[in-house]
Amino acid sequence: MAEVAEKTGATQAQAETISGGHLVAKALKSEGIDVIWTLCGGHIIDIYDGCVDEGIKIIDVRHEQVAAHAADGYARMTGKPGCAVVTAGPGTTDAVTGVANAFRAESPFLLIGGQAALAQHRMGGLQDLPHVDMMKPITKFASSVPSTARIADFVGMAFREAYQGAPGPVFLEIPRDVLDDKVDVASARIPAPGQYRASTRALGDPDDIEKLADILVEAERPCVLLGQQVATCRAYDAAKEFVRELNIPAYMNGGGRGTLPPGDPHHFHRSRRFAFNNADVIVIIGTPFDFRMGYGKRLNPEATVVQIDLDYKTVGKNRDVSLGVVGDCGRIMQATVAAASGRIGGNVKNRKSWFEALAAEEQKGLDKLMPDFQSDATPINPYRVAWELNEFLTEDTIYIGDGGDVVTITAQAVQPRSPGHWMDPGPLGTLGVGVPFAMAAKYAHPDKEVLCYFGDGAFTLTGWDFETCVRFNLPFLGVVGNNSSMNQIRCGQILKYGKERGDIGNMLGDVPFGKFAEILGGHGEEVREAKEIRPALERAREAVASGKPALVNIWVDIDVWAPGTRNQTMYK
Ligand SMILES: Cc1ncc(C[n+]2csc(CCOP(=O)(O)OP(=O)(O)O)c2C)c(N)n1
Ligand SMILES: [Mg+2]
Numbered sequence: 412m413a414e415v416a417e418k419t420g421a422t423q424a425q426a427e428t429i430s431g432g433h434l435v436a437k438a439l440k441s442e443g444i445d446v447i448w449t450l451c452g453g454h455i456i457d458i459y460d461g462c463v464d465e466g467i468k469i470i471d472v473r474h475e476q477v478a479a480h481a482a483d484g485y486a487r488m489t490g491k492p493g494c495a496v497v498t499a500g501p502g503t504t505d506a507v508t509g510v511a512n513a514f515r516a517e518s519p520f521l522l523i524g525g526q527a528a529l530a531q532h533r534m535g536g537l538q539d540l541p542h543v544d545m546m547k548p549i550t551k552f553a554s555s556v557p558s559t560a561r562i563a564d565f566v567g568m569a570f571r572e573a574y575q576g577a578p579g580p581v582f583l584e585i586p587r588d589v590l591d592d593k594v595d596v597a598s599a600r601i602p603a604p605g606q607y608r609a610s611t612r613a614l615g616d617p618d619d620i621e622k623l624a625d626i627l628v629e630a631e632r633p634c635v636l637l638g639q640q641v642a643t644c645r646a647y648d649a650a651k652e653f654v655r656e657l658n659i660p661a662y663m664n665g666g667g668r669g670t671l672p673p674g675d676p677h678h679f680h681r682s683r684r685f686a687f688n689n690a691d692v693i694v695i696i697g698t699p700f701d702f703r704m705g706y707g708k709r710l711n712p713e714a715t716v717v718q719i720d721l722d723y724k725t726v727g728k729n730r731d732v733s734l735g736v737v738g739d740c741g742r743i744m745q746a747t748v749a750a751a752s753g754r755i756g757g758n759v760k761n762r763k764s765w766f767e768a769l770a771a772e773e774q775k776g777l778d779k780l781m782p783d784f785q786s787d788a789t790p791i792n793p794y795r796v797a798w799e800l801n802e803f804l805t806e807d808t809i810y811i812g813d814g815g816d817v818v819t820i821t822a823q824a825v826q827p828r829s830p831g832h833w834m835d836p837g838p839l840g841t842l843g844v845g846v847p848f849a850m851a852a853k854y855a856h857p858d859k860e861v862l863c864y865f866g867d868g869a870f871t872l873t874g875w876d877f878e879t880c881v882r883f884n885l886p887f888l889g890v891v892g893n894n895s896s897m898n899q900i901r902c903g904q905i906l907k908y909g910k911e912r913g914d915i916g917n918m919l920g921d922v923p924f925g926k927f928a929e930i931l932g933g934h935g936e937e938v939r940e941a942k943e944i945r946p947a948l949e950r951a952r953e954a955v956a957s958g959k960p961a962l963v964n965i966w967v968d969i970d971v972w973a974p975g976t977r978n979q980t981m982y983k
Contacts (some may be wrong), residue, residue, distance in 0.1 A: 427597070431559045431590035432457025434599055435523065436465040441604045442784055443491050446470055446854060448478040448847075450505075452498020454525025454538065454587045470854070470883055475502050477847040477876045479509020482520035483842070484578070486513075487666060487834055488809075490645055492573055493851070499527060500538025501580035503584075504545070508841060512581045516665075516837030517643060517721075519578035521569050526555065528588035546582040549927035551575060553582040559592040560599045567602035576613045577722035578643060587821030612644070614746055615719075617740035622734055623694075623743075625748035626715055629758055630692035632765045633659045634679075639837065640697020642666030646741030647830035650696075653744035657751060660686060660758045660769055664698055672806075680826060681776030682769045682983075686849040689768070690714050696740045698720065701727040701838050702981060704916045719743050780823055783971075787941050790968040793817045794890050797824035799944045800864060800890065804828055807859045809852045811835070813845025814866025815899030817892030821864060829978035831960060832859075840981075843872030849887040850880050860955065861887035868897040868919060874927070879961040881932040887961040888949070888955045891924045894969040902972045903979055928962035936963040 429437075435458045439447070446468040447458070462469055472478050475497045482493030486758035502640045509521055509660040518800045524546075527536025531596060546553040546955045549828035552572035561587065569924045614620070619630060627633060641650050643666070650670050654661045654677040662683045663670055671678040679686065685692060685711050694717045707730030710716055710789040714732040718726050719740050726735035736743055753875030797820050802811060806828045834852065836844045849863040870891050897917040905913030925935030934954030936947040951961035975981060 425911070427595060428593040429596050429599065430457055430461070430593045431562050431585060432459070433461035433464060433588075434559070434562040435566060435585070436461030436467055437601050438500060438563035439467060439494055439561075440465045441567070441602050441607070442570055443604070444494050446485065447494045447496045448480055448481040448851075449496040450473060450475050450502060452525055452538070454499045454504050454527075455523070455590070456498050457590050458496050458523065461584045464538050470850070470879070472847070472879050473875045474873060475505035475872050476508050476843060477850075477879070479506040479520075479522060480512065480844045480873070481849035481851040482522070483509060483513040483516065483518045484834060484848035485855055486518045488831070488852050492570060493518065494523065496523045497525070498538065499525035499542070499587075500540050502538070503540065503542045507545065507549070509847075510546065510582065510844075510888070512836055512841040513580040514549045515839040516710035517577040517579055517639065518837075519573040520580050520583045521566065522580060523783070524584045525590070526584045526586040529586040530588050532586075538571070542584045543582070549580070550582045551579040555584045555586065556589055559589050560594045562589070564600040565600060567607040569607045574608065576641065577640070577720065577725065580779065584938070605969045607698070611721075611739065611918065612742050613738035614742045615736040617746075618744045619734060619736045620743065620746045620750050623717060623736065623747050624716065624754070626692055626734065627694075627747065627759075628661065628751050628754050630715075631758060631762070632690045633657075633692035633694065634686040634690045635661050635694040635696060636698060637661045637663045637670050637696050638666035638698025639665035639667060639668055640740050642831055643697065643721070644741045646739070646744060651740040651745040653748055656755065656866045658762055659694070660766060662686065662692055664703065665835065666831070666833060667697065668833040669830045672828050672891040673826040676766075679769055679773060682772035683821070684709065685772040686769055687711060692717070694719070696744075699725045699838075702983075703838065705983075706730065730870070784824065787861065788968065789940060790966055791939070791941050791944070793820050793894075793967040793971050795894055795941050796890070796944060796965055796967060797821040799948065800862070801825045803948050804862070805860065808832065809834070809856065809861045810849045811845055811852065811861070811863040812841065813863060814869040814892065814904065815842070815846070815897060816896070816976050817866050817898070817971050818864060818869075819899065819976060823973070842866070843871035845869060845889070846873045846876045846880070849889070850876065850883075850885050853880070853887050853910065853921070860952070863887060863889050865889060865891045867891055867893040867895060867922065867924070870905045870924065871922070877928060877930040877933060877960060884958060886955045886958050886960045887953050888948075889928070889960070891907060891962060891964045893922070893924065893964050893974050894967050895919050895921050896969055896970070899976050902976045906979065907978075924962050924964040928960065932959070934959045934961035936961070938963060938965040
């Protein structure tokens with residue numbers, strides 16, 4: 412408070428009061444948050460003033476959707492909750508997509524929205540809307556804050572709620588007079604770091620851990636899928652120990668990608684369907700039986716299926732399971748290894764032929780894709796781009812995908828080299844996460860390279876915030892697979908309505924995104940030949956290392972699609 416008194420020249424008596432915006436900032440600091448993602452508005456400016464005093468960085472973006480996605484990305488990258496601050500009315504509605512995306516992806520962040528003054532409640536104030544009602548179905552907790560003295564208390568409450576079960580976004584609306592008012596410091600509850608919420612690392616039922624150990628010790632052909640919650644729970648080391656000690660082939664999806672690097676004897680990728688069809692034990696960790704899993708229908712009906720999840724609502728949803736365990740997957744995997752130790756015998760060690768069968772399937776999958784991966788065709792085959800991107804990754808490259816079919820294609824090729832080095836929107840499939848995720852990743856890990864691969868349609872949804880990356884010195888390497896169309900949708904239209912009517916409502920202009928990057932103060936490249944991809948990526952890497960965000964615009968063939976798109980499996 413001494414600094415506040417000094418700054419404002421206030422008397423000692425006044426120095427004992429604190430405004431709502433400063434209470435917000437103190438509560439964010441208690442949570443360890445060091446940045447807010449925001450777009451300004453008169454309803455929220457006192458929060459900025461508080462952040463200045465608490466040393467919290469303010470990154471102001473050009474669209475509130477970007478602020479919300481960046482807060483989501485920051486949470487995924489740091490393991491701390493993110494925070495976005497937006498103004499009332501359109502500021503809050505603009506952020507809805509970012510909240511919804513984080514809700515489906517189980518990513519914890521706090522959105523703070525402004526609101527017209529309580530004194531004018533329901534009088535038709537500027538930008539007044541029923542924000543809380545709008546946010547309820549897409550958050551774990553949404554509330555208006557009733558008084559200045561309780562602002563920090565509500566922020567703490569919101570963070571507790573964000574971590575209930577599987578984490579997710581939370582929303583607080585603070586009316587303008589509540590935010591701007593000053594109260595006695597003594598009358599406000601300001602939660603202290605580490606003292607207002609408990610660890611959520613629940614272990615599950617110890618009897619179930621024993622059962623899981625029994626199942627895995629006995630299994631002949633087990634496999635495990637390491638999903639997003641391996642990242643959420645920061646369970647990378649526990650997962651490695653689990654698959655190594657219990658000798659289980661591992662597949663990864665979402666943020667679980669990179670837990671084991673390619674080349675690791677337990678890392679498998681292209682043989683997943685074969686494994687799910689032929690395994691006798693399938694362990695699904697931290698990912699729901701949603702469309703990405705064929706709603707659980709694509710698993711060997713004879714297999715023993717074990718599901719581990721932070722959320723009781725996810726376990727057993729859409730298909731029966733042989734054993735369900737609710738809790739933190741890191742703790743559960745550690746406990747299972749401990750429960751199995753001393754009993755690891757014949758079955759665990761004798762899985763050579765199972766591993767060989769999977770390795771043969773991996774090779775078959777790769778052989779089938781290799782001609783496309785190595786295609787020299789012009790226009791460039793998007794499979795070639797996918798291959799080049801994978802070859803280009805280092806152990807320190809955080810990879811982000813944001814687009815339609817060109818990004819779907821990369822799922823066959825791109826394998827992050829390290830844990831926590833992958834981000835995709837998650838099951839909401841939101842286009843436009845790329846620039847905000849890249850921005851947040853670079854902020855969280857300034858020493859790492861951040862590479863984002865975009866579809867041209869996806870890039871333009873939030874692409875203006877490339878400028879924010881220039882302005883805040885957050886250089887990342889963007890690559891656009893440019894087919895001048897919303898091509899994933901175009902494929903389905905052609906299949907359904909024929910070639911003549913297929914190109915309706917999905918064709919875009921030919922935009923040289925490299926030039927766009929240059930206009931905004933970045934580095935740009937235009938690539939039309941396959942052999943030019945690598946040199947352009949190298950030049951972009953150098954530009955990024957010198958502090959300039961870069962965009963490599965690669966013109967790709969509009970008539971090449973991923974098999975999943977051609978079969979429209981995402982809708983099934
Ligand atoms: C915000 C949002 N709007 C629309 C869609 C539906 N959609 C899915 S893929 C796609 C096409 C995206 O085009 P682009 O990013 O250029 O990738 P391409 O399919 O052309 O490779 C669209 C519009 C979506 N997923 N998200
Ligand atoms: Mg496109």
